[in-house]
Amino acid sequence: MNVNGISNQTSTYAAYKSTEQKAAATETEGKQTEVSAVYEPSAETEKTDTVTAKQKNEAIISRLKADAEARTQQLQQLVQQMISKQGNAYGQANDMWKFLASGNFTVDARTKAQAQADIAEDGYWGVKQTSERIFDFAKALSGGDMDKMKEMQAAFEKGFKQATKTWGKELPQISQDTRSAVNKLFEDFYAGDQKDTE
Template sequence: MSVNGVTGASNAYSTYATNTKGTETKTDSKAETSKETTSAESTGVVYEPSKETTSTKKYKPDTNMIAKMKADAEARTSQLKSLVEKMLTKQGETYGKANDIWSLLSSGKFTVDAATKAQAQADIAEDGYWGVSQTSQRILDFATALTGGDPDKIEEMRAAFQKGFKQATKTWGGSLPDISQKTYDAVMKGFDKMAEDAGLKTAETSKTEE
């Protein structure tokens, strides 16, 4: 499950990587064209260089950061699921697949021991790992790592996050907890800020200008 949407965002990586390879192929083609031009010059053909200069910045995914963040997210999620499984097992609850765990949690038909409650409260506190601030920032950092900071990919990452959030809501079996919605809002504001800093217009800013 991906309540925080990181998994949903990572699904866009394969698509982005494919697009990147396509760009590299085009670059190689330009290099070949340049070689042909040089050859033409050696045979006496006059080459008129274009007055246009290419200053397009290249963006590359931060693969090291991506791997590190994915590993951390998987470890933390596994830790959380293990805690929940132990708690439910003690209560005699059974489940046949991963989604059953979240269905049981969303139903509210369980009790929490003092130790589990204390750990959960610490994790979802404002400064906790699963708190709104840290979770939303991780998602935004992950999106930046995926795109290499390419401003043209901001909306693509926003869409990937929204897709992941919808999937998480479906898996949960209803409306997600309030903290998840607050995290969603924080991430959306973060994407808005990224777009604003890049001088891009979002649907929200367009409405404001109207």
């Protein structure tokens, strides 16, 4: 047996094996580069933020409207109960407000307790919650724009004067306090906006 023949076959086999491994490595690299992802930046980020803010304001407005409608219905039911128990007709809204403003009525204990809870400091119709709802509604409608907020405050004052006229005399103290609280929220907003621009 010739030793040179064995050595020669070993080196030929090693060279073949080395070439085969290199070819397999190159093929694997090729497959890996085909699989890689390409980053494509999106131009819709800014648009999404604007849409989200708009949807948020619309959601607040819808929630406030639904809440106000439900509470108004509750108030009307309380008033209707008071009036019907005394045998007075529940007619047009102006008559109802004049009737209430006159103070010429009595209320059963359950209705009185509910009304007192509603207008308590932490009640739904209390100064704090009512003024915050009015301000939040104005801010949502205006989008927080300073000029629009001033228009909203003027509209609030106009509505307050109309309510006073409908009532037939000066509104109760709770209404006066609510008016002051709403105007303070507007003034705080303006002052905060001034600080932000400085």
